[in-house]
Amino acid sequence: MASPTHRPLGCSASPEDPSMTQTRSTCRWGVIGTAGIARKVVRAMHLARHASPVAIASRNLDRALVFAEDHGLERAHGSYEALLADPEIDAVYVPLPTALRREVVIEAARAGKHVLSEKPVAPHVGAAEEMIEACADAGVQFMDGVMFMHHRRLDLVRERIADLGLMPTLVESAFTFKADDSFLENNIRTSVETEPLGCVGDLGWYNVRMALVVMQELPGLVRARHHEMRGGVPIHTSGELEFAGPNGPRLARFHCSFRHPLRQWVEIVGDEGCLRMPDFVIGSPTEAEIQIETESSLTEGDAAQRCTRERLVVEDCVQEAEMIECFSRIAAGMNPVDPQWSQWALDTQRVTDAIMSSASANGAGIELVR
Amino acid sequence: MASPTHRPLGCSASPEDPSMTQTRSTCRWGVIGTAGIARKVVRAMHLARHASPVAIASRNLDRALVFAEDHGLERAHGSYEALLADPEIDAVYVPLPTALRREVVIEAARAGKHVLSEKPVAPHVGAAEEMIEACADAGVQFMDGVMFMHHRRLDLVRERIADLGLMPTLVESAFTFKADDSFLENNIRTSVETEPLGCVGDLGWYNVRMALVVMQELPGLVRARHHEMRGGVPIHTSGELEFAGPNGPRLARFHCSFRHPLRQWVEIVGDEGCLRMPDFVIGSPTEAEIQIETESSLTEGDAAQRCTRERLVVEDCVQEAEMIECFSRIAAGMNPVDPQWSQWALDTQRVTDAIMSSASANGAGIELVR
Numbered sequence A, B: 001m002a003s004p005t006h007r008p009l010g011c012s013a014s015p016e017d018p019s020m021t022q023t024r025s026t027c028r029w030g031v032i033g034t035a036g037i038a039r040k041v042v043r044a045m046h047l048a049r050h051a052s053p054v055a056i057a058s059r060n061l062d063r064a065l066v067f068a069e070d071h072g073l074e075r076a077h078g079s080y081e082a083l084l085a086d087p088e089i090d091a092v093y094v095p096l097p098t099a100l101r102r103e104v105v106i107e108a109a110r111a112g113k114h115v116l117s118e119k120p121v122a123p124h125v126g127a128a129e130e131m132i133e134a135c136a137d138a139g140v141q142f143m144d145g146v147m148f149m150h151h152r153r154l155d156l157v158r159e160r161i162a163d164l165g166l167m168p169t170l171v172e173s174a175f176t177f178k179a180d181d182s183f184l185e186n187n188i189r190t191s192v193e194t195e196p197l198g199c200v201g202d203l204g205w206y207n208v209r210m211a212l213v214v215m216q217e218l219p220g221l222v223r224a225r226h227h228e229m230r231g232g233v234p235i236h237t238s239g240e241l242e243f244a245g246p247n248g249p250r251l252a253r254f255h256c257s258f259r260h261p262l263r264q265w266v267e268i269v270g271d272e273g274c275l276r277m278p279d280f281v282i283g284s285p286t287e288a289e290i291q292i293e294t295e296s297s298l299t300e301g302d303a304a305q306r307c308t309r310e311r312l313v314v315e316d317c318v319q320e321a322e323m324i325e326c327f328s329r330i331a332a333g334m335n336p337v338d339p340q341w342s343q344w345a346l347d348t349q350r351v352t353d354a355i356m357s358s359a360s361a362n363g364a365g366i367e368l369v370r
Helices: A037-045 A061-071 A081-082 A098-111 A125-138 A151-162 A182-184 A196-213 A320-329 A339-360 B037-047 B061-071 B080-085 B097-111 B123-138 B153-165 B182-185 B197-217 B317-332 B339-360
Strands: A027-032 A053-056 A075-077 A093-095 A114-117 A143-145 A168-174 A223-231 A233-243 A251-257 A263-270 A273-277 A289-294 A302-304 A308-315 B028-034 B049-059 B074-077 B091-094 B114-117 B142-143 B169-177 B222-230 B235-245 B250-258 B263-270 B271-276 B287-294 B302-304 B308-315
Touching: A027 A037, A027 A081, A027 A320, A037 A053, A037 A061, A037 A093, A037 B308, A053 A081, A053 A168, A053 A320, A053 B028, A061 A075, A061 B169, A081 A098, A081 A251, A081 B235, A093 A151, A098 A114, A098 A125, A098 A143, A114 A320, A125 A339, A143 A339, A143 B028, A143 B142, A143 B263, A151 A196, A151 A263, A151 A273, A151 A289, A151 A308, A168 B169, A182 B222, A182 B287, A196 A223, A196 A233, A196 A251, A196 A339, A251 B250, A251 B339, A263 B080, A263 B263, A289 B142, A339 B287, B028 B080, B028 B317, B037 B091, B049 B080, B061 B074, B074 B080, B080 B097, B080 B197, B080 B271, B091 B097, B091 B317, B097 B114, B097 B123, B097 B287, B114 B123, B123 B142, B123 B339, B142 B339, B153 B197, B153 B263, B153 B271, B153 B287, B153 B308, B197 B222, B197 B235, B197 B250, B197 B263, B197 B339, B222 B339
Parallel strands: A027 A053, A027 A093, A053 A075, A093 A114, A114 A143, A168 A251, B028 B049, B028 B091, B049 B074, B091 B114, B114 B142, B169 B250
Antiparallel strands: A168 A263, A223 A233, A233 A251, A263 A273, A273 A289, A289 A308, B169 B263, B222 B235, B235 B250, B263 B271, B271 B287, B287 B308
């Protein structure tokens, strides 16, 4: 993660790159698959600047037609290939099940389309590497759909982390939601054929990403355990990521589960204090909160002697729209392709793989080679 | 923990027990050792009803005299034996270092004194059992100094846990404070001779106790890791306790450390919601908070659809004074000796031992036999 690709986040306009030729004001989007999450992202395409949702593809043309009608799209395709052959599409959003995504992404890249992929990117890092390489070879952007990376709150969090001391030493996070029985029995997210990473890919992916953003490096060691499986995939997992640090190991602890009520908090701890977000994954579009506590201490068994609490609110930021706008600027040629985004995805996939390996080995420590 | 000793918490006046003969209105307290925490507890003895702090003992008579002068105690003893021989003392509070406590507690019990012991009770469960047996044989109360057990907030928490569903399935907690270099180098809490359990005994004890209170049984399996040692003792440890449950394992996750700023939160999760205390160990004496969140959910990747938040505040409860009053009523003969208190201590010690064993074995699962 110390690679030169890791510049500060964000996609604000950069000086014009002379190598960019075809610049448009709008990215013309195609959507491959009609998953539930696509509805949310297409809404964001309507909201975002420099984006225009144009086409939908489904293997079931009727379903594509209904989706197009519902979401104000011009064209509906009855095959993914047809959409990829559409010359009036600059970028594709791919919310297909994880196990079905690799082939489509590689084809999209070969067709010259920029790719926004739902997460987890792939069932394993090998497939993720293939997808990302295909995009790099074609000169198109690859990005995973971790929306919180694009929330303005994150810039503020990064600034304020610096106030907590030299380098955070601990990140704790939970992302859980309670799936009902029908979900657990029928949803693709508990099928090993479609979503082999289960809750680790669907929820843990965000825990891992946040840990990487905060720690600014890959963990050296990963330990995890699956507490419950369903349909061959984990539905309740917890673990710890160990990071190096000049003063000893730094730690990220995570909990992800389809078995517990909605929780999506993160606590970032440095030498001088703590920063918390009660809703780091899906923040409110109108009011995103950051809680900061500094100078707390314990003296002779007495309560906190001094404690400075602060509450920051970032107003009016729809992170899905920010993501689409960031991506659209690149796909429209207004900003250059940014390798940080594929690097974040790849690093997250590597840690996710290590979590799966550790849990399969009953919590054994899995080393990541840098 | 399903033993009949686990009646609801609390020490409110119970019907007069005909077997109790010597009833006083006040428990006369002796304090054995002048540790920092003793200052806080003696203040509580002055505050609590039915309690009167009378004497202090230290192996250093000058230190005892200064303490007595500072804290308004009648008598100062230059040896523990002298205090234990004092017939005008009903109960002793023992804040000695853990490794030095066993002998004194057993002697105190043999001298007919009720015993309030700082925690961790002992370096290992064998010593704890000896201490507790000595108290049982002498017919005196044994209790460890886990003050939050006596906060009125806990009764409310137990009531409200019932609203979260049948049985909590997850407890996450952190208790940490940042020790300075002088503490880490010189404090008894990082010396294997005095506090062999390090942060696990000093901080993790509270995490474990809260998990036991919530889960209402002993864990079946314990896993933990020490992330940093100092002076032969852990100063940064995390782990997980696995409990049985009718619908699969229930989990308690904990983090304790002398390396991180003050954090003392617990999150209790049931099927229907979450209950949080931001300061479960050392709550404010004027305002102790409980946060409850119910009916949160996630639909098609959208944010929380419904979310009911509630904030309860328990006002004006000094938990140290409540503890002293609870104990004093027993020691003064107003309430009978209550075996739940020694059972809580023993169960906590057993889990603490398992945490140490697991961490010594690189995180291996340690089974607890019931």
